[in-house]
Amino acid sequence: MSEDAKTKTPVLQEQLCFSVYSLSLAINKVYRPLLKKLDLTYSQYLVMLVLWESDQRTVSDIGEQLFLDSATLTPLLKRLEAAALVERVRSSQDERQVIVGLTAQGRQLRQHAAGIMDDMLCAMGCSVEELGALRERLNSLRNHLIQHVA
Incomplete structure (x- = not known):
């Protein structure tokens, strides 16, 4: 790396992180x-997408798929449950696990x-x-970054 490249002040518009952030x-x-x-909020929509793809998922499974921890996911699930779109029940095989399933209203929302x-796509x-x-x-890129910090 050249000396100029090492000391160059970062420029916002040249940062990939800013492009990804502003795109988001x-x-x-x-x-x-x-x-x-x-x-629905965007985060709630993501949870619904996971459940529409495969109903009856554990909270940890949903969190892994969405890269969310349970502290972030639990309030989302509570709001979806209050809206009667999902229901949460303790697993009969393992009381520590909570299973999230779609209600009839939650399944209907998919349509x-x-x-x-x-x-x-149009936008x-x-x-x-x-x-x-x-x-x-x-x-x-995401997977490489996750491996890098692991």
């Missing part, structure tokens, strides 16, 4: 009105959420293939 803010801005129709991905102005490639690259 922009994505959330587009999601907000779409999810308002479902009466109302069906058009969100199309709306997001992003990319093809399905372009977004798939970008998602794979971002997931790879």
Whole structure:
């Protein structure tokens, strides 16, 4: 690395972390009105996506999939339970585990959420293939960073 590169002051617009951060803010801005129709926050929507994919999941399983700890996830689940979208029950095999399952209302909400991905695709102005490639690259970067700190 050259001496200039070592001492160069970081420039905000050249930082990958800022690009990812500002992209996340922009994505959330587009999601907000779409999810308002479902009466969900973005974080609640992510939990619902996990459960729509595979119902009856442990809290720890949901947390692992979303990269959330239980201190963050538990309040989300409580709000979803208060909205009658999920129910939480202790596992009969292991009392320490809490199983989260969709209610009938939670399953029905999936139909109302069906058009969100199309709306997001349109807003992003990319093809399905372009977004798939970008998602794979971002997931790879995330996995490398997780391994780095492990």
